[in-house]
Every structure is written in structure tokens, then in C-alpha cells.
Amino acid sequence: MAKYNQHLLVCGGTGCRASQSDAIVESLNRALAERSLDGEVKVVMTGCFGFCEKGPIVKVLPDNTFYTQVTPADCDEIVAEHIYKGRKVNRLLYTNPENQEHVSDSKHMGFYRKQIRIALRNCGFIDPENIDEYIARDGYAALGKVLSSTPEQVVNDLIKSGLRGRGGGGFPTGLKWQITSKVKADQKYVVCNADEGDPGAFMDRSILEGDPHSVIEAMAINGFCTGASKGLIYIRAEYPLAIARLKVALSQAREYGLLGENILGSDFSFDIEMRYGAGAFVCGEETALIHSMEGHRGEPTFKPPFPSESGYLGKPTNVNNVETYANIPVIILKGPEWFASIGSEKSKGTKVFALAGKINNVGLIEVPMGTTLREVIYEIGGGIKDGKQFKAVQTGGPSGGCLTTKHLDTPIDYDNLIAAGSMMGSGGMIVMDEDDCMVAIAKFYLEFTVEESCGKCSPCRIGNKRLHEILTKITNGEGTMEDLDNLRNLGQVIKDTALCGLGQTSPNPVLSTLDNFWDEYVEHVTEKKCRAGVCKSMLRYVIEPDACVGCTACARNCPVNAISGERKKAHEINQDICIKCGACVEKCKFNAIFVR
Amino acid sequence: MTKIKSLADLRKIKEDLQEKIRLRENADQPEKLVQIKVGMATSGIASGAKEVMNFLIEELEKRNVEAVVTQTGDMGYCFAEPTIEVILPGQEPVVFGNVNVKKADEIIEKYIKNGELVDGIIPRNYETIDNK
Ligand SMILES: Cc1cc2nc3c(=O)[nH]c(=O)nc-3n(C[C@H](O)[C@H](O)[C@H](O)COP(=O)(O)O)c2cc1C
Numbered sequence: 001m002a003k004y005n006q007h008l009l010v011c012g013g014t015g016c017r018a019s020q021s022d023a024i025v026e027s028l029n030r031a032l033a034e035r036s037l038d039g040e041v042k043v044v045m046t047g048c049f050g051f052c053e054k055g056p057i058v059k060v061l062p063d064n065t066f067y068t069q070v071t072p073a074d075c076d077e078i079v080a081e082h083i084y085k086g087r088k089v090n091r092l093l094y095t096n097p098e099n100q101e102h103v104s105d106s107k108h109m110g111f112y113r114k115q116i117r118i119a120l121r122n123c124g125f126i127d128p129e130n131i132d133e134y135i136a137r138d139g140y141a142a143l144g145k146v147l148s149s150t151p152e153q154v155v156n157d158l159i160k161s162g163l164r165g166r167g168g169g170g171f172p173t174g175l176k177w178q179i180t181s182k183v184k185a186d187q188k189y190v191v192c193n194a195d196e197g198d199p200g201a202f203m204d205r206s207i208l209e210g211d212p213h214s215v216i217e218a219m220a221i222n223g224f225c226t227g228a229s230k231g232l233i234y235i236r237a238e239y240p241l242a243i244a245r246l247k248v249a250l251s252q253a254r255e256y257g258l259l260g261e262n263i264l265g266s267d268f269s270f271d272i273e274m275r276y277g278a279g280a281f282v283c284g285e286e287t288a289l290i291h292s293m294e295g296h297r298g299e300p301t302f303k304p305p306f307p308s309e310s311g312y313l314g315k316p317t318n319v320n321n322v323e324t325y326a327n328i329p330v331i332i333l334k335g336p337e338w339f340a341s342i343g344s345e346k347s348k349g350t351k352v353f354a355l356a357g358k359i360n361n362v363g364l365i366e367v368p369m370g371t372t373l374r375e376v377i378y379e380i381g382g383g384i385k386d387g388k389q390f391k392a393v394q395t396g397g398p399s400g401g402c403l404t405t406k407h408l409d410t411p412i413d414y415d416n417l418i419a420a421g422s423m424m425g426s427g428g429m430i431v432m433d434e435d436d437c438m439v440a441i442a443k444f445y446l447e448f449t450v451e452e453s454c455g456k457c458s459p460c461r462i463g464n465k466r467l468h469e470i471l472t473k474i475t476n477g478e479g480t481m482e483d484l485d486n487l488r489n490l491g492q493v494i495k496d497t498a499l500c501g502l503g504q505t506s507p508n509p510v511l512s513t514l515d516n517f518w519d520e521y522v523e524h525v526t527e528k529k530c531r532a533g534v535c536k537s538m539l540r541y542v543i544e545p546d547a548c549v550g551c552t553a554c555a556r557n558c559p560v561n562a563i564s565g566e567r568k569k570a571h572e573i574n575q576d577i578c579i580k581c582g583a584c585v586e587k588c589k590f591n592a593i594f595v596r
Numbered sequence: 597m598t599k600i601k602s603l604a605d606l607r608k609i610k611e612d613l614q615e616k617i618r619l620r621e622n623a624d625q626p627e628k629l630v631q632i633k634v635g636m637a638t639s640g641i642a643s644g645a646k647e648v649m650n651f652l653i654e655e656l657e658k659r660n661v662e663a664v665v666t667q668t669g670d671m672g673y674c675f676a677e678p679t680i681e682v683i684l685p686g687q688e689p690v691v692f693g694n695v696n697v698k699k700a701d702e703i704i705e706k707y708i709k710n711g712e713l714v715d716g717i718i719p720r721n722y723e724t725i726d727n728k
């Protein structure tokens with residue numbers, strides 16, 4: 001029979017592939033063949049489903065059964081039980097963290113229920129290495145439609161849709177295209193920024209791995225609108241799977257004539273080349289990215305001139321982010337009104353977030369702009385891990401800030417996040433609980449910026465280093481109230497004077513935690529106390545005299561002999577000698593030693 | 597591969613290719629389509645459920661009914677296997693017992709196409725088959 005009754009989708013994203021998607025596909029095919037079911041059931045390797053932490057994922061269609069943490073050894077059982085007998089393999093189903101019940105249909109999982117997938121529409125749905133599946137999903141129809149329209153018309157539609165750049169800045173995409181299209185030049189370039197340097201973000205990688213043609217198609221549309229015949233994808237070399245899939249996609253598009261000369265019989269010609277980055281965060285900044293592509297040092301330069309006027313090789317260059325591109329074909333097919341009807345007043349459409357940290361459902365999600373943090377954390381994310389208390393959520397990575405309980409009902413969009421002292425950034429979202437110390441978090445991000453600063457301008461090179469030093473002092477229990485003032489003042493100066501976006505946003509993690517967690521900073525400074533128990537130097541190991549029976553177990557095990565006391569009498573720890581190794585706590589059978 | 601030379605060409609190719617992923621697209625929005633679940637427990641398979649399932653899939657396709665046909669485990673009606681559950685868009689599920697190819701044909705023509713009830717309905721005294 002040529003007709004397939006069921007499809008088995010196997011995730012072939014980086015997250016799952018690391019744990020052997022290839023072997024799973026093979027085992028499934030073998031198990032099907034053994035039962036002569038290979039003519040009825042088709043196995044497809046797709047891109048990421050977003051649920052990578054519980055990967056590898058295998059999804060059975062049409063009943064939408066969602067199997068998690070599948071190993072090649074499970075495949076025979078899936079085929080024998082589910083495919084042959086119609087009985088689900090319960091042990092591989094997702095378990096709802098709230099009531100410990102199995103959920104079989106992915107449509108009923110809290111993680112997927114609130115999501116609307118536009119940029120990720122094909123991820124986990126089609127085989128990214130097969131252009132036919134993309135075409136079957138209306139792929140390249142937007143390009144076809146655009147070619148029989150005019151650039152002005154398309155740009156106007158894009159402006160009307162309200163799409164803003166997903167690479168962090170949120171600049172209106174249609175407007176950028178309009179500017180580039182109006183500059184006169186013999187050669188123009190279209191660039192896709194796939195540098196994705198924000199630690200923890202992997203939405204661009206997932207799109208390129210799961211649906212590379214959507215980006216290629218949108219770049220061609222961009223070329224038609226701005227008058228560029230050449231596209232460049234700048235991608236970090238650490239993304240080998242995305243690179244491989246892009247290469248396959250580019251060559252398939254060329255074979256079909258969807259890239260190259262006279263596309264779809266029009267007089268528009270366009271092709272794309274790949275450029276590889278070495279993974280410096282600052283190279284994601286568009287001017288630095290362009291210099292890096294030109295073979296120069298990846299350092300930013302002052303804007304203006306903007307790349308739209310003078311970019312790659314001095315020619316007008318339109319730079320957009322991967323996720324921005326992935327939205328465009330759908331907007332063109334479904335219309336700007338449709339897109340503008342989704343989202344909040346000033347931020348239209350959806351945003352992809354990489355949800356991580358102390359949350360039950362870790363993964364990649366796409367939600368309408370204007371969704372609240374509460375919905376994301378509690379409904380999609382399934383709440384805080386281990387029943388702990390929510391404390392903060394970091395958005396925007398090293399350029400962003402920490403939001404707190406009072407922001408839980410704030411609709412997430414570009415402007416609200418900025419008003420709350422954070423940023424959209426590329427869409428990292430790290431959830432923190434009561435065990436996280438906000439001063440230490442600020443220090444962590446500062447470490448990253450100090451490391452990644454290109455050093456070209458002094459506010460960023462020197463200022464961030466000073467900020468980091470002050471934070472180190474505070475977490476070591478040596479901070480003063482004056483240090484807190486200095487943090488704030490210096491942070492503001494760096495923001496106002498740094499050359500590029502990296503420096504201009506790098507103090508955000510410090511400033512936003514100062515605003516939202518001032519008490520915690522003050523505690524560190526005046527009481528030398530870290531309430532989360534993270535800043536080690538502030539921990540004090542103390543023996544509770546009433547609970548201590550004087551067994552001497554702790555004293556015998558202390559590596560530095562910090563504990564004194566007579567047998568059968570309460571012992572005591574000398575704080576000057578204690579190195580806070582924690583050995584005594586483990587040895588005390590009477591739970592008499594506490595960390596304060 | 598040959599080059600695609602026009603938008604019309606592309607559209608034609610798309611029509612042909614769409615068949616291959618229709619099952620996936622339908623699975624994405626089952627509530628808008630006719631949903632059929634075929635009981636496939638051991639007794640169901642022994643009594644011909646597989647044959648009925650293949651018949652339903654092929655015939656619904658031939659008769660242009662957009663449907664999602666899935667299999668499920670024991671439906672708890674061993675006395676009436678094979679059983680199938682049919683959900684028309686926006687309606688309550690209906691379970692039919694002792695479904696053979698002939699009965700399935702009748703269910704398609706009468707119930708699915710015209711909403712007329714046919715013999716063999718088993719009263720439902722439970723929520724829905726499985727799937728929470
Ligand atoms: C330090 C720094 C790092 C950046 N990293 C990225 C990145 O990894 N990916 C990206 O698309 N944009 C990044 N940007 C934003 C780009 O400069 C640029 O605004 C963006 O690629 C434009 O595309 P969009 O309008 O589609 O968002 C970064 C900006 C700064 C200041």
C-alpha cells in the first residue's frame with residue numbers, strides 16, 4: 001500500500017540528536033519491517049519539538065501521542081504495542097508535574113496548549129532536509145506571490161503587519177527594508193544574522209535546523225524588496241547541524257530554481273552564501289558582524305552610518321535576525337491584518353523564548369506577544385521545580401534584567417520589558433527560585449560581559465571590570481553602602497557612554513537587581529548575610545548548643561581543626577579558622593550544626 | 597529534479613506534495629474533522645479491526661471525507677468487537693459495535709456523510725475512550 005496510515009516523527013534537533021535520533025529512526029524502521037508495517041507507517045526525522053530536556057522525542061500521528069526520553073531499545077515496544085495493538089506505552093509518556101498523571105496527547109500538555117507557532121510552524125513537523133515537505137506546507141508560495149507584486153507593495157504590507165526585529169532591538173522590519181530599498185547603489189546585500197551569542201538562547205539554531213527553507217525564502221523576498229541580488233548567512237561555526245541542514249536546503253532550492261537566475265520565470269535573480277563566525281558575542285552586533293564578514297576584526301563601529309546605507313563592502317546591507325525572517329513568508333501569505341491581530345498593541349505576532357532554570361518544563365516555546373510571565377511560568381512552564389518559591393526571571397540575557405513577583409502579570413512585549421528595566425533580547429528566559437542569590441546572578445552576567453567586551457571603548461572595557469570588582473567585593477562579604485551607590489552611578493555612566501549595544505546594555509543585570517532586590521544587596525553589605533546561602537564567604541557554620549551532645553564527631557572530621565569542645569559538652573566552631581567546607585554538617589548525627 | 601518555472605508550476609507541485617503530509621496537517625486540527633478511533637485490543641485485532649481500519653482510511657479518502665483515523669487499545673466492549681468511536685466536528689462521540697467492512701461502509705454513507713443514525717450504537721456510560 002502506498003498510503004501511510006501513521007507517521008512517526010522523530011526529533012532530529014541538536015538536543016535530541018546528541019542522544020541518538022539516528023539510531024532511533026533505524027530501530028523504528030527495523031521494528032516496522034519485521035512486522036510488515038513499513039508500508040503503512042512512515043518514519044520522518046524532523047527538527048526540534050522544543051521539549052529538548054525530555055528528549056529524544058518521538059511523536060505518533062495522527063493521534064499526537066508524545067513519547068519522551070525514547071531510546072533505541074524502546075522502539076520495538078512502541079511498534080509492537082502502540083502501532084500494532086493500539087496500546088500506548090505509558091512509561092514513555094509525559095507526566096504532568098502537578099498531579100503525576102500521564103498525558104498522551106501533546107495537544108493536552110500545558111506546555112503546548114498556550115503556544116501559537118508561527119516562526120516555529122514547521123519545526124517538529126516537516127523533514128528539514130526535504131524541500132518537498134516545505135513546499136507542501138506552502139513553502140516558496142510567498143516568494144511566488146511577491147514576485148508577481150511590487151517591492152513597494154510588499155514593504156507596505158510588512159510595515160502594516162507591525163513585525164519588529166527579533167534579534168533584540170525590536171526595530172520595525174518593514175521600515176528597515178524601506179530604508180535599504182530607497183538607497184541607490186549598484187550592489188546591495190541581504191544578511192541573515194545567525195550568530196546567536198546570548199548564552200542559553202537556541203531559537204535561531206532550532207529554526208535553522210528544523211525549517212531552513214523558511215529563512216532562505218524570506219531572504220530572497222528581502223532581496224527582491226530591497227534590490228539585492230546577494231544574500232549572506234552569518235552563522236557561528238559551533239552550529240554544525242544547522243550549517244549542514246542549511247547547505248542541503250540551499251542546494252535543493254538551487255536545483256528547483258528557487259535560488260539562482262530568473263527565479264520562477266521572473267527577472268529576479270538571487271543567491272545565498274554562508275559565512276562562519278567564531279562565536280564572539282559582540283560579533284552578533286550588526287556592524288561588528290559586517291566587519292567580521294569582510295575579514296576584519298569583529299569590532300563594532302559607530303552608527304550612523306547604518307548598514308542600510310553603508311554595510312558590507314560599503315554597500316547598502318539589510319541585516320535581519322533568523323526568527324524575524326522565519327515570520328515573513330507566513331505574513332505575506334496570510335496578510336498583514338492577520339499578523340497584526342496577534343500580539344499586544346505595539347508588539348505584533350509571537351516571540352520564541354528559551355525557557356530555562358528552576359522550572360518544570362524547560363524548552364523552546366512560542367507565545368503571542370503580550371502573554372504574561374505568569375502564564376509562561378505557571379501554565380507553559382508547569383511552575384517552579386520541587387515546589388519552591390518563585391523569585392525572579394531573567395530575560396534578555398547579558399543585556400537584560402531580572403523581573404520579580406510584581407511583574408508576573410505584566411504582558412511581555414518589547415516596551416513593557418524595557419519599562420520594567422529589562423529587555424526582550426533574543427528571548428532567553430531563566431527562572432530563579434528562593435535558592436538563587438540576586439547579587440551572584442548579577443555578577444555572573446557581568447563576568448560574561450567582561451569576557452566578551454571587545455575592548456574598543458573604555459566605558460565598557462574598564463567600567464564593566466570595575467562593576468565586576470565591586471560585585472565580587474560584595475559577594476565576599478566586604479562591601480559597603482558606598483559600593484552600592486558606586487554600582488548604580490557607574491552602571492548609568494557605562495550605559496550612557498559605551499559605543500555599542502553590548503556596553504550600553506551590560507549594566508542592566510546589575511541595575512535591575514539593584515532596583516528589584518535592593519534589600520538583598522543591603523543585607524549582603526550591612527549584615528554580611530546571603531539569604532539564599534549562595535555567597536559562600538558569608539555562610540557561617542554554627543553548632544546549636546542545645547542539640548549538641550558532645551560526641552566529637554565533627555571535631556574529629558574538621559580538616560582545619562576549627563571545632564573545639566569537651567566530650568559530652570556542647571562544641572563550638574571558631575569562625576576565624578572555619579573554611580566552610582561543610583564536612584561537619586554531614587558527620588553530625590544529631591543535626592546540631594546549621595548554616596546561617 | 598527539474599526546475600520550477602512559474603508560480604503556477606509551484607502551485608501544481610504543491611497540490612501533489614500536500615497529499616504526503618495531509619495526515620500530519622489533519623492531526624494538527626482533529627477537532628475540525630471527523631475523528632474515528634478503532635478499538636485494537638487483541639480481541640479487536642482477532643475480530644478484524646485492522647481490516648476495518650484500513651477500509652475506513654482508504655474509503656474516507658476516496659469519498660473525500662477529511663478524517664483522522666486512529667487506533668486505540670481495549671475499548672471495553674469485548675462482546676461487540678470490533679468497535680469504533682466516531683466524533684463528528686462539534687458533536688458528542690458515538691460508539692458502534694460489531695463493525696465489519698459492510699457496517700463501516702454504512703457508517704460512512706449514513707452517519708458520517710448525513711448524520712443519520714445507524715444500528716449498532718453502543719450506549720456510552722463513560723467520558724471518552726482514552727486520551728486525556
Ligand atoms: C552585543 C550585541 C549582540 C547581538 N547579537 C545578536 C545576535 O546574536 N543575533 C541577532 O540576530 N542580533 C544580534 N544583535 C542585534 C543586531 O545588532 C541587529 O540589530 C539585528 O541582527 C537586526 O535584526 P532584526 O532587526 O531582525 O532583529 C546583537 C546586538 C548587540 C549590541
Ligand code: SF4
Nearest residue numbers: 455456457460500503
Ligand atoms: S561597548 Fe564594549 S563591546 Fe561595544 S565597542 Fe565598546 S568595548 Fe567593544
Ligand code: SF4
Nearest residue numbers: 558578579581582584
Ligand atoms: S565547615 Fe568545615 S571547616 Fe568549618 S567547622 Fe565544619 S568541618 Fe570545620
Ligand code: FES
Nearest residue numbers: 013015016048052
Ligand atoms: S532537539 Fe529534540 S525536542 Fe528540541
